[in-house]
Structure formats: C-alpha cells, structure tokens
Amino acid sequence: MGPLWKMTVVELKLFVRDPTTMVFTFAFPLVVLVVLAGVFGNTPETGDEGEVAFRGVGPIDYYVSAYIALTISSVGLIALPVRLAGYRELGVLRRFRASSAPLVAVLGAQLIMMLVLTAVGSILLTSLGFAAYDIAAPEDLGLVLAGFVLVVVGFAAVGLLLGAVLPSARAAQGIGLMLFFVMMFLCGAGPPRDVMTDSMRTVGDVLPLTYAITVLQDPWLGFGWDVTGAAVMAATAAISGAAALRFFRWQ
Amino acid sequence: MEEQDGVAIRASGLRKSYGDVVALDGVDLDVRRGEIFGLIGPNGSGKTTTVECLQGLRAPDAGTMDILGCDPASDRSVLRTKVGCQLQDSALPDRLKVWEALDLFASLAPGADDWVRLVEEWGLASKRSAAFADLSGGQQQRLFIALALVNKPELVFFDEMTTGLDPASRRVAWQLIEEVRERGATVVLVTHFMDEAEHLCDRVAVLRAGRVVACDTPGALIASTTAGVTVTFTCDVEDLGWLQRIPGVAEVSRSGSRVAIQGAGPVLVRTAAALAAHGLEPEDLDVERRTLEDAYLALADQPSAATAEGLAG
Numbered sequence: 001m002g003p004l005w006k007m008t009v010v011e012l013k014l015f016v017r018d019p020t021t022m023v024f025t026f027a028f029p030l031v032v033l034v035v036l037a038g039v040f041g042n043t044p045e046t047g048d049e050g051e052v053a054f055r056g057v058g059p060i061d062y063y064v065s066a067y068i069a070l071t072i073s074s075v076g077l078i079a080l081p082v083r084l085a086g087y088r089e090l091g092v093l094r095r096f097r098a099s100s101a102p103l104v105a106v107l108g109a110q111l112i113m114m115l116v117l118t119a120v121g122s123i124l125l126t127s128l129g130f131a132a133y134d135i136a137a138p139e140d141l142g143l144v145l146a147g148f149v150l151v152v153v154g155f156a157a158v159g160l161l162l163g164a165v166l167p168s169a170r171a172a173q174g175i176g177l178m179l180f181f182v183m184m185f186l187c188g189a190g191p192p193r194d195v196m197t198d199s200m201r202t203v204g205d206v207l208p209l210t211y212a213i214t215v216l217q218d219p220w221l222g223f224g225w226d227v228t229g230a231a232v233m234a235a236t237a238a239i240s241g242a243a244a245l246r247f248f249r250w251q
Numbered sequence: 252m253e254e255q256d257g258v259a260i261r262a263s264g265l266r267k268s269y270g271d272v273v274a275l276d277g278v279d280l281d282v283r284r285g286e287i288f289g290l291i292g293p294n295g296s297g298k299t300t301t302v303e304c305l306q307g308l309r310a311p312d313a314g315t316m317d318i319l320g321c322d323p324a325s326d327r328s329v330l331r332t333k334v335g336c337q338l339q340d341s342a343l344p345d346r347l348k349v350w351e352a353l354d355l356f357a358s359l360a361p362g363a364d365d366w367v368r369l370v371e372e373w374g375l376a377s378k379r380s381a382a383f384a385d386l387s388g389g390q391q392q393r394l395f396i397a398l399a400l401v402n403k404p405e406l407v408f409f410d411e412m413t414t415g416l417d418p419a420s421r422r423v424a425w426q427l428i429e430e431v432r433e434r435g436a437t438v439v440l441v442t443h444f445m446d447e448a449e450h451l452c453d454r455v456a457v458l459r460a461g462r463v464v465a466c467d468t469p470g471a472l473i474a475s476t477t478a479g480v481t482v483t484f485t486c487d488v489e490d491l492g493w494l495q496r497i498p499g500v501a502e503v504s505r506s507g508s509r510v511a512i513q514g515a516g517p518v519l520v521r522t523a524a525a526l527a528a529h530g531l532e533p534e535d536l537d538v539e540r541r542t543l544e545d546a547y548l549a550l551a552d553q554p555s556a557a558t559a560e561g562l563a564g
Contacts, residue, residue: 251308
C-alpha cells in the first residue's frame with residue numbers, strides 16, 4: 001500500500017476513535033433535523049399573499065439537502081483544520097517531514113477522509129428523511145452527486161487553508177466553530193433565506209455555504225443546476241486550495 | 252566518489268538567523284562514516300538548528316552541506332531512504348497505535364525494515380496495540396527511535412534521545428546505539444548528558460553561540476582543556492609536607508583527615524610509592540579523573556569573540 005492509502009486508513013481510524021468529533025459530525029445534523037421536523041413538519045406552506053418560506057417545498061425536503069451541505073461544512077471548517085493545526089502544534093507534521101512524507105499524501109488523506117465522512121453523514125441524513133419524513137427523492141441524482149463532490153472539494157480546500165495557516169488546534173476550533181455557526185444561520189441552514197431580512201441575505205451572499213446548499217438543493221428539488229453556485233464552489237476550491245499549498249507550513 | 256572517501260556529513264559555513272537572533276554563525280562539521288558523532292552545547296547554542304539543517308527540515312541562510320553525497324535541501328528522496336531521524340519536539344496523534352505508526356512510517360520508505368523485528372528489539376512487543384498517548388515517556392521515546400530506524404538508514408540523527416528515559420532504559424538505549432553503528436550506520440547524537448557523549452561518541456563537537464568551538468575525541472577534549480588529576484586519600488598523620496616534593500604535584504590541600512593532591516602526570520603512582528615509603532597504607536587511595544563534563548564546562552567558560560548571551564539562551 002502506498003503512503004496516501006496508508007495515511008487515509010490511519011486518519012479514518014483516528015476519526016472513529018475520537019467520539020466528540022464523530023458525534024458533532026454525524027449526530028448534530030440528525031438531531032437538528034428531528035427538532036426542525038417537530039416544529040415545521042414536511043408540508044409545503046404558502047402564506048396569505050403567496051409568499052413561501054422553504055422555496056415552496058416541504059421543510060424537511062428543504063433541510064435534508066441543506067444539512068448534507070452543513071455536514072460537509074462542519075468537517076471542512078472544524079474537523080479538518082483542527083486536525084491539521086493540531087498536527088503542526090504537536091510536531092506530527094515535523095515528524096512526517098523528517099521522513100519525507102509527500103505533501104500530497106498528507107493533504108490527500110484529509111480530502112479522502114472528508115469524502116468518506118461526509119458520504120456517511122449524507123447517507124444517515126437521507127435515510128432518516130426517507131424513513132421518518134417521506135422526503136422527495138432527488139430529481140436528478142447524477143447532478144446531486146456531482147454537486148456533492150464539488151462541495152466537498154470546495155470545503156476541503158477551505159479546511160486545508162485554515163489548517164495551513166492557523167497555529168494551534170485551539171485556534172482552529174475557535175475560528176472553525178465561529179465560521180460554522182455564522183454560516184449555518186446566515187446561509188439558509190438555520191432560518192431559510194426566504195424569511196431573512198435583506199441585510200442578512202447580503203451577508204449570506206458572500207458565504208460559501210449559501211452556494212453549497214443550492215448546488216445540492218437545486219438538482220434534488222428539480223430546480224435544475226445552480227450554475228452560479230457551482231462556479232462559486234469551484235472558485236472557492238481553486239483559490240483556497242492554491243493558498244493552502246502556498247502557505248502550508250510543516251512546523 | 253563520496254561513498255569512498257569515508258565522509259558521511261560535510262557542512263561548512265552554515266548560517267541561520269531567526270529575525271535578529273543568530274542561531275548558527277558559521278558551523279563547520281565533518282562526520283566520518285561509521286562513527287558516533289556527538290553534538291553538545293548549552294541550550295540555544297545551535298545544536299538542534301544544525302541537525303535540522305542537515306536533515307533538510309530547515310534551509311540554512313548560507314553554507315554548504317553534503318549528506319552521504321547529496322544536498323539535503325534539494326535531494327529529499329535520498330534522505331528518505333538513507334537517513335533516519337529521531338526528533339526533539341515531535342509527537343504522534345494521541346490515538347495512533349504503536350504498530351500503526353511503524354506500519355505508516357515503513358510505507359513512507361521504499362525498502363523499509365521489517366518493523367515487527369523493531370518492535371521486539373525496542374521492547375515494544377507488549378505495547379504493539381497501545382495508543383501513543385497511553386505510552387510512558389520512555390516507551391514513546393523508544394517508539395521514536397524505532398521509527399528512526401524503520402528505513403534501514405545509513406545515517407541516523409538522535410536529538411536528545413535519552414531525555415526522559417529512566418537510567419535502565421538509558422543503558423539499553425546506549426547499547427542499541429552501539430548496535431546501530433555496528434551494523435554500519437553513522438550516528439549523530441545531540442545530547443545534554445556528558446556521560447552519554449563520553450561513553451558513546453568517537454568524536455564530539457562543542458557548540459557555543461552558533462559556532463563549533465571544539466571538535467575532537469572525548470579524551471583529547473578532556474586532555475586539552477583540563478590539566479592533570481586529583482588524587483585523594485584519608486590520613487591522620489599531621490606532617491605531610493613531603494607530599495609537596497613529589498614530582499608533578501602542584502598543590503596539596505587538606506580538609507580534616509581528607510587529603511587531596513592535584514597535579515599532572517603519573518601522580519597516582521608516585522603518591523602511592525611515597526605513601527608506602529612512609530609506611531602509610533590508606534585503603535581509600537583514589538584518583539578523580541577529569542570527565543567530558545569538566546572539559547565542557549571549561550570550554551563554556553572560555554572567553555570567546557561571541558557574546559555570552561548565546562550561553563544563556
């Protein structure tokens with residue numbers, strides 16, 4: 001087995017042995033989904049003047065795809081940078097460097113791990129949605145999967161950049177959690193954007209989770225392919241990824 | 252070819268600054284193949300920076316390096332297969348198991364050693380499936396040493412490898428270092444323990460304020476920096492003035508019944524002969540040899556062009 005594969009397997013094992021991160025990554029979105037279903041149910045509602053709250057679909061149809069994006073953002077903004085910054089802080093990266101571990105293996109393992117984790121999280125969310133709330137199946141599964149990979153790569157790049165520049169696990173955790181909750185509440189994974197004020201929407205417009213959600217939601221709900229969102233995610237991936245490689249420090 | 256001229260490391264004029272702090276101020280080193288080479292010096296004298304440059308972990312600001320015929324800055328693949336490192340200030344993920352660490356690092360080096368054998372040799376067999384964080388300090392250190400050897404290196408750097416080991420583990424580590432050398436590898440040992448350097452090293456370089464101030468065998472360093480020996484014994488006889496007349500004796504001092512004679516040359520034999528001639532046979536006649544620690548302290552005290560802050564830092 002090559003170093004990339006070995007490192008990926010080790011990273012996945014370490015993730016499974018870390019219950020706190022596991023619970024936050026997998027259980028948190030499930031619990032919030034159950035709470036929201038209790039509050040809103042899954043029936044599309046239209047106001048007296050024809051205004052809609054959840055893009056005109058059932059709230060849980062809305063939230064399952066949004067929470068797949070949220071799970072991806074949680075791994076990319078918190079778990080991945082905490083891991084990388086902690087490795088630098090403890091001297092794990094120094095140890096790797098001294099053995100000439102290829103950078104591609106160190107960072108690639110994080111990306112593959114993130115793909116696996118977020119795929120598991122997405123399957124859990126979707127299964128809960130189908131089993132308990134009878135959500136709609138994806139209209140265009142192929143585009144949903146393409147959107148999934150694009151969003152994972154985009155947030156992985158953001159995570160690698162945060163992990164590359166933040167000095168310690170503690171700093172990564174603080175900044176990651178802050179970014180995560182700001183995005184969760186302003187990008188449509190908390191209150192839907194339809195009910196936000198204009199200023200909230202404006203802030204949401206510059207945050208990547210907004211686009212991550214629509215890239216997954218549009219093909220799922222039959223709104224087509226979100227070209228703008230896909231372009232934003234691709235640009236996020238390219239710019240953050242290049243910056244991560246540029247600013248990465250082994251010690 | 253470099254392979255034949257018996258040189259493992261040749262470094263000249265290494266300089267490295269961190270902002271205003273000069274860590275290396277022109278370090279020159281030659282390490283021969285097959286020797287155990289020690290680097291000693293006070294904290295902040297540049298020992299770790301020197302080995303980090305030689306390991307390719309830091310780029311020096313100036314100077315040239317030749318490691319086993321390669322430049323560590325540009326030729327990392329050679330380092331991967333020929334050089335092993337045990338680093339100060341490094342760690343592994345808390346929940347990584349011993350066997351997983353060895354397996355992972357073995358995968359980084361083509362033609363790596365059989366790590367199962369390393370687990371046995373380094374007394375980690377019972378800890379194979381233990382997590383890194385659950386190992387004692389000594390066990391973690393032994394794991395790092397095993398990791399340093401996993402690529403069957405021709406040159407191994409040990410940076411304060413016995414720090415944190417209990418005395419018994421230290422002796423085991425010393426034996427294993429000698430075994431590493433007997434198998435043909437060159438060893439560079441950074442240490443704060445003078446007994447360790449004196450016991451293990453063929454040659455020792457003393458760093459001070461980013462420069463090599465002395466480099467020789469431990470014996471030669473001791474001889475060049477400290478004069479003579481001290482002979483001691485216990486004696487109740489009042490008049491010992493004749494001791495002063497023994498050739499080579501510089502000073503006789505007395506503290507109660509304890510007598511100390513300082514001098515150079517075969518003072519012990521002459522003192523013993525003189526005592527016997529005077530009918531005295533003290534049972535505790537002993538000689539205090541100068542150690543590398545004495546030489547080190549003498550070198551550290553010597554005035555030099557460099558500032559004294561280098562010693563404190």
